[in-house]
Amino acid sequence: MIIILNILVVDDERFVREALTEAIREASVEYRIAGEAQHGEEAFRMIQAHPVDLVITDVRMPRMDGLELCRRIYEFNPDIRIVLLTGYADFSYARQAMKYHVSDYLLKPCDSVEILNVIEKHAEEHKLQRFQRQVEQLRHSHVLEKHLNDLLYGIPIPYFNQSILPAYQCIYLLCMAMKAPMSHSIWNEQQALNAVKNISEEWLEPHVKAVGIMEEDHLVIYLFNEKKRSLSEMETVADELHAVIRNNLKLLVQIGISTPAQHQSEVPRRYRESYQAMQTALQHSDKHIYTYTEVGREEMPGEDEVLDMSEKGKRRVVEHMLQVIDERYPENLSLRMLADEVYMNPTYLGRIFKEDTGHSFNYYLNLVRVRQAKRLLEDFRIRVYEVCDQVGFKDPAYFSQTFKKYTGITPQEYQNSRQADL
Known part of the structure; x- marks a missing residue:
């Protein structure tokens, strides 16, 4: 059984607590009553000792009222959601709790259907947040493992990801x-x-x-x-x-x-x-x-085995560079920029890139940009200067010159030829 929501019920009237907890238990197996408290002090002790996701509390109670409880909860764990039950006369007073991120206000007397609807809304939001946290944890784990894998072969962790260690x-x-x-x-x-x-x-x-x-x-x-x-x-x-x-x-x-x-x-x-x-x-x-x-x-x-390890490292460096080019070609990329990111000498980095791919870094970067430009130029409604900017060229004249060098024709001629084929 999966518990989606741990709920704490706080009210100084016993029959209100019992009726509310019974309705919650019958509503769904995904709800668990984390406790019942008759005033704020008792409730806050429970929150400190047990996991609580949602607090449903009255406003006027002895020892510690609902507003003070809201403040304590907010300072202890602002992720805990709060629903305030309040009489009509206390409603304006209860709204002071907005600064403590109170989620909902329900006017007494309120029926169980109204309360359960609010709880269901919070359960869905809580479920979504938990899923998002799990996705983020998986993403963090994947990135960490990738960098640690690279590190085995001498590829430093980029400076902007150092905090991941x-x-x-x-x-x-x-x-x-x-x-x-x-x-x-x-x-x-x-x-x-x-x-x-x-x-x-x-x-x-x-x-x-x-x-x-x-x-x-x-x-x-x-x-x-x-x-x-x-x-x-x-x-x-x-x-x-x-x-x-x-x-x-x-x-x-x-x-x-x-x-x-x-x-x-x-x-x-x-x-x-x-x-x-x-x-x-x-x-x-x-x-x-x-x-x-x-x-x-x-x-x-021996030296041969150490050299083999080094070759693996070089290959991983090149794979990283190819990925960066494919993902960030519209940016103002340079070999020095990538070298700084992986803490390597740019001359050495350029040499191992050319050894592996047969091309210099700049040649390969422009090759990717021209390839993407050709794809964009298939749409005759887009202007050449717009394509130039989208693929990372800042100078239209240089873009045209480079495009012709790789394809034999200018960007405008390429677009015109594609339009003529339609």
């Missing part, structure tokens, strides 16, 4: 892979790793902020520690997590643990450490967890 004093990285064989499992390797990711994030939450990143054949877990923790502490946490995975999912994983990173710039190196420690764990059956300090420098990846 959880607070930390140090970061440890765990690499996990399935211990072969997996023939007994009901999952394939990717499904198993995804299940490990979910249970790991959930179980680690009370200990440390954990974010899992899925790779092709292994899982990387960031451990953001708000205080400095020793490697031995991380080993203990990893050992307990291993037992949780084994007991709950019936899966065996091998784990590698990095040394701590004090700054995000150290993450690519720590990733390689944890990856190598995991590979050692996979090659040895004596234990399921290895730390990088146990593996030693002599067993770190």
Whole structure:
């Protein structure tokens, strides 16, 4: 059963409270009576102790009246909705509570249908707000995971998204892979790793902020520690997590643990450490967890493997640039601007872009702009100068020159030819 609305009823008249709570309980299984209170003081104690979404309260009550309760609720949690029940003589007095975001006013005596209609309205609004929060949380999680995935390969988090990182004093990285064989499992390797990711994030939450990143054949877990923790502490946490995975999912994983990173710039190196420690764990059956300090420098990846990691990083940088161009081509984009966003040298950034795409940044940007311009020019009602502005060219003469360079004809000639074909 899903509880949509937790409702607190406040009135100094017992029969009013009982009649109202009975009507609410019978109206819908999605409503829960969070409590009944006979005055504001009692109500506010309940609000502090239990989740409450909606308060239905009388105005005139002993100990603490409805207006003071509204003020206290607003200062404690302005998201709690309030419905005031008031007599005709008190209505103008009750309207003082508008500054405390009171949602509705109902004049006594009011029947149960009127009250239930108001409650239903708030339930729908509350449901919509909760859905919007869930969507926003998913969006935040997706963006965070994308940036953390890039960070593994040396792509810094853009300065405008720095605040997305959880607070930390140090970061440890765990690499996990399935211990072969997996023939007994009901999952394939990717499904198993995804299940490990979910249970790991959930179980680690009370200990440390954990974010899992899925790779092709292994899982990387960031451990953001708000205080400095020793490697031995991380080993203990990893050992307990291993037992949780084994007991709950019936899966065996091998784990590698990095040394701590004090700054995000150290993450690519720590990733390689944890990856190598995991590979050692996979090659040895004596234990399921290895730390990088146990593996030693002599067993770190060779130059070819490190170069391969770097190539992955370059590819991710280029993918990011292509996405930015596709999404932001109307803006005044420049290679330096993108380089500043990812904290990279613009010359180096331009070189790896050309190595991967075969084109310079400016050539590719103009190619995308011309492609979009051709699409817009299909509509003969739009003016060439309007298209010029919409695709990111600020100078119509330069737009015409560039368009002809890529297509062999001017924008006006292209539009005329398309109109003639109709």
